[in-house]
Amino acid sequence: MGNGTRLGKVRGLGSARHGSGEWMRQHVLAAGNMLCSIFLAVSIIALPDLGYETVTAWLAKPFPATVAVLFVVTTLWHARLGLQVVIEDYVHVESNKFALLLVMDLLAATGATYGVISVIQLVTHQDTLTQEDVQQQLGQMMQQMQQMQMMGVPGGAPGGVQ
Amino acid sequence: MATRPLSPHLTIWKWGPHMLVSILHRITGDGMALVGIPVLLWWLGALAAGPEAYATFQEQANSWYGMVVLVGLSWAFFNHLCSGIRHFVLDMGAGFELDTNKRWSVLSIVIAVVLTVGFWAAVWFV
Secondary structure, eight states: OOSSOHHHHHTTOSOOSOHHHHHHHHHHHHHHHHHHHHHHHHHHHHSSOOSHHHHHHHHTSHHHHHHHHHHHHHHHHHHHHHHHHHHHHHOOOHHHHHHHHHHHHHHHHHHHHHHHHHHHHHHHHOOSSOHHHHHHHHHHHHHHHHHHHHTTOTTSSTTOOO | OTTSOOOTTTTOOOOOHHHHHHHHHHHHHHHIIIIIHHHHHHHHHHHHHOHHHHHHHHHHHHSHHHHHHHHHHHHHHHHHHHHHHHHHHHHTTOOOSHHHHHHHHHHHHHHHHHHHHHHHHHHHHO
């Protein structure tokens, strides 16, 4: 702050000039949260059970995964803005306020990244084929190769069947 | 500072539902931010990590204290949702008449409890 002149004493104490933007973002994010969370809540009710197989099979599908990612990002962002208001209401020591807001930013960014990475991992690791499907397909391939060999097609089984 | 004129009525007020709903909005929001988000991330992380990690999550979630946390979080969610929608209406400049304001304050709290009960009934019995 200033050196004690009347202007210097009040300089920097006014509006930060981005409050209304944050207020509006908080409301838009709330609407996003609402849509995503209602979709997820209805889906969870509709799932026959909440076991590992059922939940991963559902969440690995493109649309539920998209909603889950949007939900994680909008929720963390909305929560971060909400906690900022609480901190600004109750923490009046500038240095403490700065440190808390910084820690909150780091936690929110880390949390959102962790959530998004988890969903991406679910989508990419979800094996859409069961073991039975794989065995059935392998069996068909073997049969075809045997037929080709019987018909005398050269190279019917490249590399040989092991 | 001391000589500045202050309102003589700052300490004179009567408790009302509009105060309760406002305080609950902040408490439920903070509760979900500090407890709900870690639970959500644990759930997603456990699903991504595999069946064993998910079994650990389920074990904790199905315990009595896990159910207290989950039911509490769902109530916080529905309460925050209802009072949040109330805020959307108030932000349009509507619903400030004393009786209207009081009615929707009470209703948002009641509807939240009904939605919480309905949600768990649907999860368990549908």
